[in-house]
Amino acid sequence: MKIAYLDCPSGIAGDMTLAAMIDAGVPLELLQQGIASLGLPGVRLAVEEVKRHGFRALHLTVEHEPEHAHRHLHHIDAMIDAGDLTAAQKELAKRIFLKVGEAEAKVHGSTLQKVHFHEVGAVDSIADIVGAAIGWDYLGVDRIVCSPVPTGTGYIEIAHGRCSVPAPATAEILKGIPLAASDVPFELTTPTGAAIVATIVDQFGPLPAMQIDRIGYGAGTRELKSQANIIRLILGETADPLDSDQVWVVETNLDDISGEVIGHASNLLLEKGALDVYSTSIQMKKNRPGVQLTVLCDAADLAKMERILFRETGTLGVRRFPVSRHKLVRREHAVETAFGAVAGKLAWIEGGPASFSPEYEACRVLAAKHDKPLREIYDAAQAAFDPNSL
Structure with missing residues (x-):
């Protein structure tokens, strides 16, 4: 690499x-x-x-x-x-x-x-x-x-x-x-x-x-x-051949708040720099159904993510621990389509050809501009990618 x-x-x-x-x-x-x-x-x-x-x-x-x-x-x-x-x-x-x-x-x-x-x-x-x-x-x-x-x-x-x-x-x-x-x-x-x-x-x-x-x-x-x-x-x-780094997982179990609050907290965490946020259905003590809210973030954002969880969900405690990640080698790439340039990312698996993934936001903007279905922009971007041009 x-x-x-x-x-x-x-x-x-x-x-x-x-x-x-x-x-x-x-x-x-x-x-x-x-x-x-x-x-x-x-x-x-x-x-x-x-x-x-x-x-x-x-x-x-x-x-x-x-x-x-x-x-x-x-x-x-x-x-x-x-x-x-x-x-x-x-x-x-x-x-x-x-x-x-x-x-x-x-x-x-x-x-x-x-x-x-x-x-x-x-x-x-x-x-x-x-x-x-x-x-x-x-x-x-x-x-x-x-x-x-x-x-x-x-x-x-x-x-x-x-x-x-x-x-x-x-x-x-x-x-x-x-x-x-x-x-x-x-x-x-x-x-x-x-x-x-x-x-x-x-x-x-x-x-x-x-x-x-x-x-x-x-x-x-x-x-x-x-x-x-x-x-x-x-x-x-x-x-x-793989990119690697270390990030933090912050998670908490919730059984006494609405789905609207969880959705709002998730959006806020992403806006403030979380790498990923997701929820998982769990069974808590006394057979109460609940939700585990999990946040992936960089070490520099750890305290900020915890503050948002405490303030928005009212939870009494969170768990946090470092994890290592392996990621495919990636880099920025753009292709030209009939609708305009589409930004995206190239990714490689060791020994294999590059794959191209168009960025959602780039496709969304072109879809709105040309009044076309989002899927049509995605398909045009994929068709325009030529691995032999790399």
């Missing part, structure tokens, strides 16, 4: 990510061609080898003509759709921008349709995000792991004035992602970098067991006094 590890001791930004990809073997010409197809005049990627605190790395600069455009999400989506990119590249780039758009709308009390992209709508950020989508597609890794992310400290000037680090949109994007402590008095993680990791990373934690193949180093622009301002992209292989 191909695996990538993002080591971010000095945070992450879009240009650092792109530089690390190039250093790890993604052709600069491939990125340049894809970005040039977006219709942005005079855009050029310039790469140079630099040293940061004694360590070599590549530094990337997006050269372009001056502009003062403030774009909306639909402008950027249209630009990506018109570009000479694969369906998977377009889908990933739009998901990264959607992550930024949702955060900007939240912090400014606006909507996705109305929110302006300021810094992230600039040419260099568009090039960084689209370039990252092209690069990850080229690398074709099955799993991406990332270290905890430091944000830095202090203050920065943005389009809305002076604000503390992390910037509001960056903090919103990083919700649910493990952060690393850092007293570096600068912005280490940008909204673009945060959106990339929040969209592509499968797991956060230490370097996984792997056989290293290639390492790419991407440099930030600023020279830090205390440490090297670089990101390290480690590419390699793991012998384990």
Whole structure:
């Protein structure tokens, strides 16, 4: 299984990510061609080898003509759709921008349709995000792991004035992602970098067991006094054909509440980050019929899940225990149909071909848009998948 590890001791930004990809073997010409197809005049990627605190790395600069455009999400989506990119590249780039758009709308009390992209709508950020989508597609890794992310400290000037680090949109994007402590008095993680990791990373934690193949180093622009301002992209292989992790099971037995309350609690648990929620009919003491409500969650969400169970169900106690999971190797994939692009996931069984599963939400949106049965969109997506194209 191909695996990538993002080591971010000095945070992450879009240009650092792109530089690390190039250093790890993604052709600069491939990125340049894809970005040039977006219709942005005079855009050029310039790469140079630099040293940061004694360590070599590549530094990337997006050269372009001056502009003062403030774009909306639909402008950027249209630009990506018109570009000479694969369906998977377009889908990933739009998901990264959607992550930024949702955060900007939240912090400014606006909507996705109305929110302006300021810094992230600039040419260099568009090039960084689209370039990252092209690069990850080229690398074709099955799993991406990332270290905890430091944000830095202090203050920065943005389009809305002076604000503390992390910037509001960056903090919103990083919700649910493990952060690393850092007293570096600068912005280490940008909204673009945060959106990339929040969209592509499968797991956060230490370097996984792997056989290293290639390492790419991407440099930030600023020279830090205390440490090297670089990101390290480690590419390699793991012998384990199955993805594995550890999660927690939280469960409680209920025999004195209505089905409506159980349904409401289940929906709330899922909204707040539960990996799965399900109920099982059980027979309790004195032959009373009851329900066992079971929650699967990450360790970071354990206390939150318990609070919801206690508050919503009135239970007097819960059981909790860690479990290990084995999962098929999976990665994001998109196919083109007559109704539009459909996002989904590829999965592999050892020694067998990849299977494609369309995402429900992607199919639902197209079904509503074209007034077609959901099943017809699913069937079109399955028919469009060609395992020989992988």
